[in-house]
Amino acid sequence: MLNFIYYPVSGILWVWHKVFGFILGDGSFGGAASWALSVVFLVFTLRVILFKPFVAQVKSMRKMAEFQPEIKKLQKKYANDKQKLAAEMQKLQSEHGVNPLAGCLPVLLQAPVFIGLNHVLRSFNRPGLSYDQNIKIANYWLPPDDVKSFLQARLFGAPLSSYIADTDLGTFVPHVDRLDVILVSIPLMIVASIATHLTARHNVARQTAAVTANPQTAIMNKLTLYLFPLGVLAFGAFLQIGLLFYWLSNNAWTLGQQYLVYHRIDREEAEAKQKKVEQRNNLAPKPGQKPMQQVRRPAKPQDAVPATDPLDTVADKAPEQSDSSSNGASAPAGGAVNGSGESTKIPGLAPDRARKKQSRKRR
Template sequence: MLDFIYYPVSFILWCWHEVFGFIFGANNAIAWILAIMFLTFTVRGIMFKPFVNQVRSMKKMQEFAPELKKIQKKYANDKQRQAAEMQKLQREHGVNPLGSCLPMLLQVPVFIGLNWVLRAFSIQPAGGGPKTENYFFNQQGVESYVNAKLFGVNIGDAIHHTAMLGGINGGWNWHVAPVAVPLMILAAVLTHLTARHSAARQDPTAATPQTAMMQKLTMYIFPLGVLVFGAFFPIGLLVYWLSNNGWTLMQQRLVYNRIDKEEAVKKAEAKEKRDSLAPKPGAKPKPGQKPVQPSTTEATASSADGKSPSNGQTTSKAGSPHRFAQQPARAKGGSAQQRKKQGSGGKSSGQKGSSQKRR
């Protein structure tokens, strides 16, 4: 029913097994483990661009997260209107909410396909006899996988086979645990580190209860799930899980660093552009150019020195300018009555002096 998934997965696995089987030998477990790992790397390499788009989409959503919170608060009692407004806001910013889920959704068919292909190596045909093929693998390829052992354990064995996950010969196989348990622990640790690294990139102020819950799930519940359900997966599938989480952690660091550098370059270019448009000290602004407003620190420093930052007028402690220009005018000219009094006083003194001379 899902052959459209099984055949592509088995084809990629067959190609890589041919490569590493030529180097290490077709029946060597190392060839099969490397083939599974490079199957993972091939699929993740195909999904690299969607992953970058996912990171950019999440970055944009963080930028307008405060607007989303306002919409949620404004339409808290109208969920339909709230969803419509949120979708409208996402369209305005060019964000597709499904884009962030695409890489994870694409990994699910690969996981299902690889799980079935690896288990199908051990399923005997209905008519009995040896198994002659398994999708792209012929009888020789099937026998190579069945006989490949890692530390004495077949890579198709699991700690517990369950029919729910496609397993056969149900029951506990504790001899598989020494190989499976370390792989399960490593896969769980990488799952936690990957989620932790992603959560560290989130803006705490833009976090919502939903995102906080999702972070706890990915950081603690998912790694715990690897430890629990890993006992039901064959060794080959645990290798896929381990290599997939290792690739994800490395890819996150690479992409995040690249985006950080791009943002740093954009900020530097924007600052350089602002500086180039601002008028130089003492130069007149160009027509249509807005004057550069003094910063808060400059205004504070100017007021502390007793000068206004706008016209350089001396101010008092209360901030009001002293009217020194008017005080000298009053002292020099005086009022009209003072001038008249001075004039009359001078005349009387002159008359008094002349009368004394005649005497």
């Protein structure tokens, strides 16, 4: 039914087993290590494919910080109506092109791989068949020889397809001790649970207030912080050792990926802010520099007032003067004498120049 998942998962597992089998060999330890590493690099292959969607999702979440004031207004307006608040929050996020559930996309895409790997690992021990019968049947992409290699591989005595709660332990794979399975599974369960919690805590710590304000996101954060790690401990006894390797390597990759991506985005944002500050400083006047003065536009010729001689203006207005010797009055310095003997000052003329002008006029 889900062969479109089982065949790709088994095919990637087969490719990595060939790579590590060539490097480590087919010995007792090398065979088990090559299969364990095949599961780990199956995870890494998937996470490399999902790397760009993860970066896009992180950037989308960071955009929510831009409309945080609007979110606070909604929280204040609908403080007593949680349903209306959730509806308005979804509407606001839709207007800004942000989907708070986009963070679930990597998990949703990894779920089919997890299901497919679980089925492929269990298919090494087909129900109702003995060990001799299982090693003669191909497991999807894995040929019978690789099925036999997997069943013979033991990690500290525990097969990768075994799990603590397996009631048929030792039936399909001979000479298996449950204590060996417990000693290998429990440390992996504890480390996987801690890695799950640390990954969720790092992700929640980097979320903006705008993201955590969404009720759906808050519920999802609580699930990933506490329920998922406890689930690994509670249900780890029902998970095959190969799946525990899958869970541990997946969370280890996620933790490292978050650290690198978040720090790169922080660095890019810091550089962008620094560039804006430098541009603003370049446009601002330097200390001690006078601000630029506006240069006046020279007047057009038609707008200029024609120059006039103040002496001519006064001479035209003054009545014709009689001889100064007849009335015995003389023009004061810098002025002229009118008919009544009063002096008229000529503005803008020095005394000597005024006398010469009056003398010429009498002649």
